[in-house]
Amino acid sequence: MPTANVAADHYELYYWPGIPGRGEFVRLVCEDAGAPYLDVARRPASEGGGEAAVVRALESLPGLPAFAPPILRVGALVIAQTANICGFLGDRHDLSPGTEGGRAQAMQLQLTISDLVAEVHDTHHPISTAQYYEEQRDAAKLRAAAFRDQRMPKFLGYFDRALQSSGGPWLLGDACCHADLSLLQALLGLEYAFPRAFARQARRVPELLRLRDRVAERPRIAAYLASPRRQAFNEHGIFRRYPELDAA
Amino acid sequence: MPTANVAADHYELYYWPGIPGRGEFVRLVCEDAGAPYLDVARRPASEGGGEAAVVRALESLPGLPAFAPPILRVGALVIAQTANICGFLGDRHDLSPGTEGGRAQAMQLQLTISDLVAEVHDTHHPISTAQYYEEQRDAAKLRAAAFRDQRMPKFLGYFDRALQSSGGPWLLGDACCHADLSLLQALLGLEYAFPRAFARQARRVPELLRLRDRVAERPRIAAYLASPRRQAFNEHGIFRRYPELDAA
Incomplete structure (x- = not known):
């Protein structure tokens, strides 16, 4: 509001x-x-x-x-x-905690999502944003493997721990904040870009998936996701589905 | 204070x-x-x-x-x-503007410095943070060249434009904010890591260098830089001097 x-x-x-x-x-x-x-x-x-x-x-x-x-x-x-x-x-718009410390915690989570997003971008552009993916595919395969095997589980485990530390149902406890909304997009993006790796790793963080669903079910978010305003992921964005960058 | x-x-x-x-x-x-x-x-x-x-x-x-x-x-x-x-x-501590919009502008600048820092880190670790530099040196040379030739001038030009847009003497105008302090460290780091590339590019942004010096001359910053609390850059940190990653 x-x-x-x-x-x-x-x-x-x-x-x-x-x-x-x-x-x-x-x-x-x-x-x-x-x-x-x-x-x-x-x-x-x-x-x-x-x-x-x-x-x-x-x-x-x-x-x-x-x-x-x-x-x-x-x-x-x-x-x-x-x-x-x-x-x-x-x-x-009442999507941040009302205290100085709470706002800093929400921003901490939001910035950790930013870091995740930047690392996902670099799985397909590890060398240069000025070159096409196809020109840096060999390096991309190496970077994507490191991301899938080391970084993605670390990020998923981190957000799961954050949720546990607050007691839920939202990342910071009783109220949904902007970082919960961003986490929805990050989790959907990981699932789009790395369907096989995500399917395996997501099993270990069931509470995080429940949080994702809880965000997606918020009435205005659900209405938005079903609307023509919502754009699908594709291979021009940050989260790209290149099968050779996913797990075997 | x-x-x-x-x-x-x-x-x-x-x-x-x-x-x-x-x-x-x-x-x-x-x-x-x-x-x-x-x-x-x-x-x-x-x-x-x-x-x-x-x-x-x-x-x-x-x-x-x-x-x-x-x-x-x-x-x-x-x-x-x-x-x-x-x-x-x-x-x-009076190192942010006093308005909602001004604080958001300071954070915008601070986050752009964060992006720069992350990109500098990736010049020596383009594939994996879990591997040594020496294991990813070939990719590092490519990424560092793209950073030096495309990204570093874009970042330097951006902060110079930001300074011009405010009229100075600080990034956001009359008062020094936390982003000015961070810019000092970023510019010193670039000069440490890429001495040849920085020397060439810095000539184009003399006002930015004057801002850097203005920050370094603030009494408490000057005292800190001269103190044993200040640590030198080295090849274990973010800004690393590897001659093969600098310009020829």
């Missing part, structure tokens, strides 16, 4: 069209909050959308420039960095 | 001894704030320090577990994630 200090009537999100990508973490917070947002680049190019909208936002929005999308515009304020936007929206 | 709402008398930092690493970003905020902190793992093992102190912190501090150090303990609160800790301390 918008709280009294929401200054702008709506949010403008700038993110690459055609992939869920990092923009999806922002969308999930807006959707769960019931906060109106305009997904600018998903409008037709004739209405100011398309990739050009993101390029324009990177080059010419007023104020502090952004290094990369997603970018959120709220009235005169323009901010970037996925975790930062999620925390900002969470604080405004 | 500690503000009235600082609940604990001092902070406990848990970070791997022997390297500046990600812990250094936290140290710089504490030092500039004049906030007392105990660098737990740098005490002798006989007094509860050493690597074992970090391992114990990861395994058994109360509350939300941490995925990795640095970890900050403040009374009953334990938080992790470098950027999160820097923002938390910045908010408490």
Whole structure:
């Protein structure tokens, strides 16, 4: 729910069209909050959308420039960095704890999800973001193996421990926060990208899967996931299904 | 200066001894704030320090577990994630802007520095953190070339643009924030790790170098840099000088 200090009537999100990508973490917070947002680049190019909208936002929005999308515009304020936007929206829409320490814990979890997402990206781009996957496939196979065998179980085990430490039902206890919403997307993404490895490892963290389902069943999230606004994973985004990068 | 709402008398930092690493970003905020902190793992093992102190912190501090150090303990609160800790301390010690939007901008900058740091780490570990550098040197040479040629100029250009957009003298304008302190460490680290590439690229961002010097000259930072508390960069940390990864 918008709280009294929401200054702008709506949010403008700038993110690459055609992939869920990092923009999806922002969308999930807006959707769960019931906060109106305009997904600018998903409008037709004739209405100011398309990739050009993101390029324009990177080059010419007023104020502090952004290094990369997603970018959120709220009235005169323009901010970037996925975790930062999620925390900002969470604080405004009752999706953050009400205490200084609790907000820092939510951001800690959100940033650990960011780290996971960056590592997943690097499984298919271990050498350079300026080269195609096919040009770095050999290194990608090595990096993906290390990710699947060492990092993915460490991340899954970590979030499972975090959930246990709070007693649930949410990562930080009684109330759902922005990091719970982001964890849903991260777990769905891992399952999409590494179906065989995920199936094996997920058996060890049943409570984490229940948390994932609990988030997916929140009424506004369920409505969003069933809507045309929700974009499917694909091989242009962060979570890509390349069978040669999954477990045998 | 500690503000009235600082609940604990001092902070406990848990970070791997022997390297500046990600812990250094936290140290710089504490030092500039004049906030007392105990660098737990740098005490002798006989007094509860050493690597074992970090391992114990990861395994058994109360509350939300941490995925990795640095970890900050403040009374009953334990938080992790470098950027999160820097923002938390910045908010408490007048090293963050006083507005919701300004704090989000400081965190945006801090997280962009985190991204840079992660990319620097991956120049020497592009395949796996569980393998030695020497086992992944061929991939490291490729990744380091892409970092030096494409990413480092993009990051330097970005922070230069950010500084221009505020009008200076600090990244966000009139007041120094935690991201300025972190930028000092990032720029010193780039210069250490890639002396030839940095020397060439830094010529294009003279205002950024002046900002770096301005941070280094802040009285408490200058005193810290000259003190035995300051640790030198070395080849066990994030910023490593391997001549074969620098420009020709």
